[in-house]
Amino acid sequence: MNPANRRLFTPGDGAMPPVLSGREEQQAVLSRCLSDLVRGESPPHNVVLIGPRGNGKTVLLNWFKRECRASGAVDVAALTPQDIPDSRSLVAELSPRSALARLLPRKVGVATVGSLEWEARTDTPAHLTRRLIAKCSAKPLVVLLDEAHTLDVRVGSALLNASQQVRDEAPFLLVLAATPGLPSHLAKMDASFWNRLGAGRLGVGRLSEDAARTALQEPLKAQNVHLEEDALDQVVDESQRYPYFVQLWGEALWQQRSAAGATSLTSRHVDVARPVVSAQAAEYYQDRYRELEAAGLLAAAVAVRPVFQASADAEASDREIDAALESTGVDAAARLAAREELNRLGYIWCPPGQLPPVTWRAGIPSLMAHVQRQF
Numbered sequence: 001m002n003p004a005n006r007r008l009f010t011p012g013d014g015a016m017p018p019v020l021s022g023r024e025e026q027q028a029v030l031s032r033c034l035s036d037l038v039r040g041e042s043p044p045h046n047v048v049l050i051g052p053r054g055n056g057k058t059v060l061l062n063w064f065k066r067e068c069r070a071s072g073a074v075d076v077a078a079l080t081p082q083d084i085p086d087s088r089s090l091v092a093e094l095s096p097r098s099a100l101a102r103l104l105p106r107k108v109g110v111a112t113v114g115s116l117e118w119e120a121r122t123d124t125p126a127h128l129t130r131r132l133i134a135k136c137s138a139k140p141l142v143v144l145l146d147e148a149h150t151l152d153v154r155v156g157s158a159l160l161n162a163s164q165q166v167r168d169e170a171p172f173l174l175v176l177a178a179t180p181g182l183p184s185h186l187a188k189m190d191a192s193f194w195n196r197l198g199a200g201r202l203g204v205g206r207l208s209e210d211a212a213r214t215a216l217q218e219p220l221k222a223q224n225v226h227l228e229e230d231a232l233d234q235v236v237d238e239s240q241r242y243p244y245f246v247q248l249w250g251e252a253l254w255q256q257r258s259a260a261g262a263t264s265l266t267s268r269h270v271d272v273a274r275p276v277v278s279a280q281a282a283e284y285y286q287d288r289y290r291e292l293e294a295a296g297l298l299a300a301a302v303a304v305r306p307v308f309q310a311s312a313d314a315e316a317s318d319r320e321i322d323a324a325l326e327s328t329g330v331d332a333a334a335r336l337a338a339r340e341e342l343n344r345l346g347y348i349w350c351p352p353g354q355l356p357p358v359t360w361r362a363g364i365p366s367l368m369a370h371v372q373r374q375f
């Protein structure tokens, strides 16, 4: 293969970036949970990774999956809501016995099917809890559930309930990854799950300045490519330190160096890369715009923009958001509902772990300008 065609950066869903930077806190919490499990104890809390899409939640889940497997001491079940559309499939996914039963029909004759059906009838959530306790007593289990905000409410109730009971009896950990609407979705399943998380609520948002620099610079440096300081400043700024855009920029710059055979990347390369990145970012904005449109939120999205315009890191209080939404001419209840919906889509969000007064941030600051232009 022509080495110039090789990819270096990873713009895409859940793709492990060449350098996973700026997630030290989240990694430390997860690592401590893993240590508890390896010692044969349940961690003091489950974990939820929460943040607008494109910030690296799936990447962190994948990182943790690898850590767990590398420990050799815990088993991991990595699921998405599609794997568990109903309680039966939840039991099937997590129960070794029914996993075996699903394999059997291909190997055995019709005569045994009757007894397999009988087995299947014993796959209730109560059986799941008992089997999971037995399983975790033999070897700890970590259940990773990505996109948890789309989980069926009945399945979620069964899972959260089983998780609560199992972790009291044997080493078990549930890790959920989801967009910021998760708390209200969880409330439909188990009123207190979110409150019990304590230190297990981890925000996954845009990167710090340092982390974004590292994410861009280190992979290039490892290929003996130097990204000049002012070029780096420009890219860090234009990417908004939004992980998906950081990867888009990195890849567009890497293609530049491949084409030109350059060992040093300058502002000139940034200028050539910009239209490539802009075109892909525009596609992405347009998807988010259609989501807002489908949810009837365009007017609300445009109304809150001024509150976040001062800088990419601008913060806004509840009151400021509410005052901004007044321009849409709806009553207080509708404004509150609009704020919750904007939060659900990650257009704005409230990172966990803040000291009061808790403030709102823009999901992707540059999306706000796009929405205004398009509306």
Ligand SMILES: Nc1ncnc2c1ncn2[C@@H]1O[C@H](COP(=O)(O)OP(=O)(O)O)[C@@H](O)[C@H]1O
Pocket: 010, 011, 012, 013, 014, 015, 016, 017, 019, 020, 021, 022, 023, 051, 052, 053, 054, 055, 056, 057, 058, 059, 060, 207, 215, 243, 244, 246, 247
């Ligand atoms: N810490 C990070 N540093 C740099 N890029 C990252 C980081 N975490 C994730 N990415 C990149 O961001 C993009 C989105 O990651 P993903 O895990 O799919 O986000 P989410 O699950 O939150 O939607 C991917 O292209 C991934 O390579």
Ligand SMILES: [Mg+2]
Pocket: 014, 057, 058, 059, 146
């Ligand atoms: Mg994801």
